[in-house]
Amino acid sequence: MKKIKRLFKRKSIWFLLVLFVFIYVNNSSLFAKRGEGAPLLLAHRGLAQTFSMEGIENDTCTAERINQPEYPYLENTIPSMEAAIKAGADLVEIDVQPTKDHNFVIFHDWTLDCRTNGQGVTRDYTTSELQALDIGYGYTADEGKTFPFRGKGIDLMPTLDEVLNYFPKTSFLIHIKSDDENEGIQMANYLEKLPANRLEQLTVYGGDQPIATLRERLPSLRTMSKATLKKDLIIYMAIGWTGYLPTNLKHGQLHIPEKVAPWLWGWPNRFLKRMDNADTRVIVVGGNGSGFSSGFDTPADIKRLPEDYSGGIWTNRIDKIAPLYNK
Template sequence: MSSLKRARRFRRLWLTLGVVLLAVTGLYVANSSALRGSEGGRPLLLAHRGIAQTFPLDGVLNDTCTATRIHPPEHSHIENTISSMRAAFDAGADMIEFDVQVTADNQLAVFHDSTLECRTDGTGRVRDHTLAELRRLDLGYGYTADGGVTYPLRGKGVGLLPTVEEVVAAFPDRELLIDLKNDDPAEGERLAAYLATLPAERLATIGVYGGGAPVDAVANRLPQVRAASEKTMRDCLVRYLATGWTGHVPGACRHTELHLPQRYGRLMWGWPNLFVDRMRAADTRVILVAGDGPWSEGFDRSADLEAVPADWSGWLWTNRADVITPLVRP
């Protein structure tokens, strides 16, 4: 090979490397949270079921009764009650998440499980009981931290089961997130029928998530409601991974919310703060969930906050707003 050919080959090689370097630099600059994302933000707090009793997640399965494995109680609040929600707001929460089951008399009861045996002194399915019957139950009956030797919340939950309407009325100017627990479109239609009676300004403060079928039922009737399911969140993130390097936010990511496990956030273009800024501009909330995400793991202790990105200005999912608020808002 002549020296002239070698020189030309080297020039082409360096030109190619220069183009690649420029492209990589441009990609970094366009998606650098450090260079372009907002700084100095403070987290917004989503209180999962108000202030709840927490429990270790090791060995938890879909059918595990978590009430029988709680940590020794540091408070007397029972999840999904108005008193626990009020305590969370008083502690500094910005939004409350709560669960919904439909009763035998077609009422929207605020309760987590589809059956009663785990947490209460009742038996059978929630949907097989009337609201009046459910109100007579003790919501704290089944909670124990020592394998059943003691039940510290027993007797403290009688008559505390609220309806969705009562929660909305109790917190008229606050952000609420409703979890449709069963993948039944009829339950989504029932919730949508109630939400449709609310004025537009109140509806703007309420979000819905849960199973795909009921969430679709709500979204189809009330497209102005921020609604999300596992499918909508997956569709958004897959599309964003494919195109987000350009700064484009796909339509699937607009006017919704993302419950994003913190360990997967780093995969997102512009993570963390530029990603949050882009989604906020698309009217989408980014809610950071601790760990892998399948069991609604919250940022509940000071040690949990070590995994939160610096200057995080999105949402944090917590079961203990009373513990976390003073740590993130000194």
């Protein structure tokens, strides 16, 4: 009986040892070839005015707390997108809002009071009414003493159609800011009219309900929502050590908080290689995932990433980050 117990114990130890070696080898970046080339750079809202993230809430008017302007661009405008692309952006993130005449305009807030000389919500105005507003009206860097962009933002709020036509070869990350299922239906109706090669350049993320609608209507479209991100990460943390990836982890997008990333099996190189094989794009954002995400906006921020990191990077300062990678 004692011999049987000793034999069982010895086999258990060997099993655990073999399992440990397998997990280590299968998930170590030491045994994964580093990605070639520079990281994919995502320009958040184009090249735009920056602001302090300290104490920010859902209803904070960020236009009232911008830093001293270093350039003339306003977020989500064609000039800001063009500047970001020229600076070296591989992908540009834009925010969409629905209009009264069933269009989409590119604008961050669902209300107009913070940034513009208008009031109310975007969906109560037609496209022409919104484009007549001054979207630079509310920006101030000195608590309202001066407004450097007032009078300069008229006719700068583009439609989604105008953006996609102006940049026919650019990849965009489209952000649906609400959790309204009807916006998902409206977006699906719009995107279904685009050719397949253009659809491949687009990714849509946002509220759970509109993204669920898009995934059902356009299964080939790259999408992400808070629900899909959480589900995908939980599944990966549970079984990713085996190297197996379920179908729902394929052809998607993951926004990984930098504080969460080191806890993912195989981070960084093995993880990125697995996601590449699954055609899933990985974008690292600042923060721990519990609050508002920040960008990698300075050389010091980039130093927090693993050496030779080759995934995607979220930045508000493409003009500062792209030169670090000779873009």
